[in-house]
Amino acid sequence: MKLARDTWLIFQRQLHLLLRNPVWVFVGVFQPVMYLLLFAPLLKPALNAPTQAEAYKIFVPGLLVLLAIFGGLFQGFGLIAELRAGVIERSRVTPVSRLALLLGRSLRDVVSLMAQAVIITLLALLFDLRVFIGDLLLAYLMLALIALMTSAVSYGVALKVKSEDALAPLMNTVAQPVLLLSGILLPLAFAPGWLQGVAKWNPFSWAVEGTRALFNGDISNDRVWQGLTIITVLAAAGVYWAARQFARSVR
Amino acid sequence: MIETRGLRKSFRSRAGRETKTVEAVRGVDLDVTAGEIFGFLGPNGAGKTTTLRMLATLIEPDGGEATIAGADLLKDPGEVRRRIGYVAQGGSTWDESTAREELVLHARMYGIAKAEAHRRAARALEAFQLTEFADRKCKTYSGGQRRRVEIALGIIHEPKIVFLDEPTTGLDPQSRAHMWDEIRRLRTDGMTVFITTHYLDEADALCDRIAIMDHGEVVAEGTPTDLKREISGDVVQVGLDLAATGEAAKLLDGEEYVNRLEVLEEGGLRLFVDEGATAIPRILRRIDGAGLDLKSIELHRPSLDDVFLTKTGRSLRES
Ligand SMILES: Nc1ncnc2c1ncn2[C@@H]1O[C@H](COP(=O)(O)OP(=O)(O)O)[C@@H](O)[C@H]1O
Numbered sequence: 363m364k365l366a367r368d369t370w371l372i373f374q375r376q377l378h379l380l381l382r383n384p385v386w387v388f389v390g391v392f393q394p395v396m397y398l399l400l401f402a403p404l405l406k407p408a409l410n411a412p413t414q415a416e417a418y419k420i421f422v423p424g425l426l427v428l429l430a431i432f433g434g435l436f437q438g439f440g441l442i443a444e445l446r447a448g449v450i451e452r453s454r455v456t457p458v459s460r461l462a463l464l465l466g467r468s469l470r471d472v473v474s475l476m477a478q479a480v481i482i483t484l485l486a487l488l489f490d491l492r493v494f495i496g497d498l499l500l501a502y503l504m505l506a507l508i509a510l511m512t513s514a515v516s517y518g519v520a521l522k523v524k525s526e527d528a529l530a531p532l533m534n535t536v537a538q539p540v541l542l543l544s545g546i547l548l549p550l551a552f553a554p555g556w557l558q559g560v561a562k563w564n565p566f567s568w569a570v571e572g573t574r575a576l577f578n579g580d581i582s583n584d585r586v587w588q589g590l591t592i593i594t595v596l597a598a599a600g601v602y603w604a605a606r607q608f609a610r611s612v613r
Numbered sequence: 614m615i616e617t618r619g620l621r622k623s624f625r626s627r628a629g630r631e632t633k634t635v636e637a638v639r640g641v642d643l644d645v646t647a648g649e650i651f652g653f654l655g656p657n658g659a660g661k662t663t664t665l666r667m668l669a670t671l672i673e674p675d676g677g678e679a680t681i682a683g684a685d686l687l688k689d690p691g692e693v694r695r696r697i698g699y700v701a702q703g704g705s706t707w708d709e710s711t712a713r714e715e716l717v718l719h720a721r722m723y724g725i726a727k728a729e730a731h732r733r734a735a736r737a738l739e740a741f742q743l744t745e746f747a748d749r750k751c752k753t754y755s756g757g758q759r760r761r762v763e764i765a766l767g768i769i770h771e772p773k774i775v776f777l778d779e780p781t782t783g784l785d786p787q788s789r790a791h792m793w794d795e796i797r798r799l800r801t802d803g804m805t806v807f808i809t810t811h812y813l814d815e816a817d818a819l820c821d822r823i824a825i826m827d828h829g830e831v832v833a834e835g836t837p838t839d840l841k842r843e844i845s846g847d848v849v850q851v852g853l854d855l856a857a858t859g860e861a862a863k864l865l866d867g868e869e870y871v872n873r874l875e876v877l878e879e880g881g882l883r884l885f886v887d888e889g890a891t892a893i894p895r896i897l898r899r900i901d902g903a904g905l906d907l908k909s910i911e912l913h914r915p916s917l918d919d920v921f922l923t924k925t926g927r928s929l930r931e932s
């Protein structure tokens with residue numbers, strides 16, 4: 363009960379601050395929109411897709427997962443600014459739940475990601491993408507869990523390293539291989555065998571395949587429940603670990 | 614109200630390839646009485662902030678124990694949090710928030726219901742004369758205004774004790790005087806106030822009792838008056854050129870009426886004597902006799918800096 367109340371309190375505060383400066387939601391969505399408009403049209407011939415809509419069915423889910431991963435991973439920078447301003451220390455002298463300090467922030471990130479995902483989806487609809495609403499909602503759940511995990515991990519790492527200079531290269535070196543090994547931009551079906559083998563160890567590649575299956579109306583595909591399960595477990599672990607950093611962070 | 618025994622904390626820090634251990638606090642015993650303004654006086658790096666952060670449950674002590682407002686620091690940190698307020702040295706407000714938003718949020722983090730939180734925020738804004746810009750972003754405030762917001766945050770839940778870490782550092786003289794009044798008002802309201810400072814005049818004028826801290830240890834404790842009285846006698850300060858200082862020190866060090874002699878870095882001497890009135894003529898004769906150029910001579914009662922000097926061998930002004 364206290365956890366729910368405290369989480370809501372922190373969530374409201376963070377959302378309020380975000381909405382005071384909503385330009386960031388649009389800055390975040392700018393790059394994926396550019397991909398959608400300027401890169402996706404190349405895909406129909408490149409993928410040998412029969413129609414533009416088919417190409418979008420492959421590309422848009424990858425783009426959304428990409429957005430969720432990156433949107434989450436870079437939230438730590440905001441936290442370092444809060445750390446520097448003394449806001450975190452001030453929160454930690456109160457009896458407020460430590461888990462709530464994390465969850466309130468991560469849920470704000472999930473909500474802002476959802477807003478961006480909806481914008482991208484609506485735009486893709488203009489390009490003849492068609493998805494069943496039930497499948498779409500399940501795909502959004504996958505995205506929400508990914509964002510929850512990556513933002514929690516980013517906050518936890520931020521509390522450990524405590525400086526932007528350390529966080530930026532760290533997040534980039536993690537994000538790049540994860541991105542390339544997840545088949546986000548092009549399906550790994552095109553990859554040579556060894557690359558597919560390596561990608562099997564990347565949880566995000568399962569998530570991408572699951573999301574693609576959902577966009578394809580193939581809800582009974584094993585990748586859907588497998589991807590959701592893997593991401594749920596990782597999100598829970600990430601949240602648990604990051605909340606512990608909130609409980610014991612030193613300066 | 615606060616009782617600590619043997620509180621210790623060391624940090625391991627990495628400088629290049631070596632790891633160094635800094636013993637920030639090495640066994641601090643304190644007894645703070647309810648309703649007093651207790652001051653922690655010491656130079657930068659003495660371990661004041663580290664001690665306060667331990668007492669505020671922000672970092673775990675390596676050893677020792679403490680009872681704060683009746684709650685055990687180690688066994689029941691949650692209860693300690695409810696009973697204390699803490700205002701950090703480096704600030705705690707968010708640029709993009711307003712004072713009112715910060716106050717309401719902070720009250721609510723203590724579990725206070727929304728309507729009551731708004732009432733308390735309004736009352737605090739009034740009390741700290743912040744109402745006029747309560748709904749402006751914190752980044753537009755002056756240093757003194759921002760400090761007042763932070764103190765208001767620290768007491769929004771009406772704690773029994775409030776810890777203020779260097780509350781007046783960086784403030785102009787007028788804001789400082791203002792802040793002293795605010796702090797005295799907290800005591801009048803029945804709160805126990807624990808402040809840290811590296812200003813001698815602040816410790817002297819504001820605090821009922823002080824503990825002098827150096828290198829992680831409390832080297833003296835008592836009321837400012839008692840501490841100064843402990844150093845019996847008077848202090849004679851002799852103004853000399855840097856060049857003449859060394860010779861004068863040699864001359865006077867052997868005199869039987871000089872209990873202790875300190876050489877000032879910028880030139881001149883401080884002489885601790887039993888009775889200033891009889892010592893001054895003798896000092897004058899000695900310096901004159903050697904043909905040294907005396908620029909000034911002052912007699913004063915020992916200050917807290919003299920206390921610090923006798924306890925640590927250094928002047929607080931210089932460290
Ligand atoms: N988080 C930390 N990591 C490493 N060293 C620290 C840390 N916090 C404080 N110290 C060191 O402990 C000593 C005491 O610091 P502090 O308590 O801040 O002193 P004060 O508040 O009296 O200026 C200093 O030498 C400081 O560098």
Ligand SMILES: [Mg+2]
Pocket residue numbers: 658661662663702778779
């Ligand atoms: Mg300090």
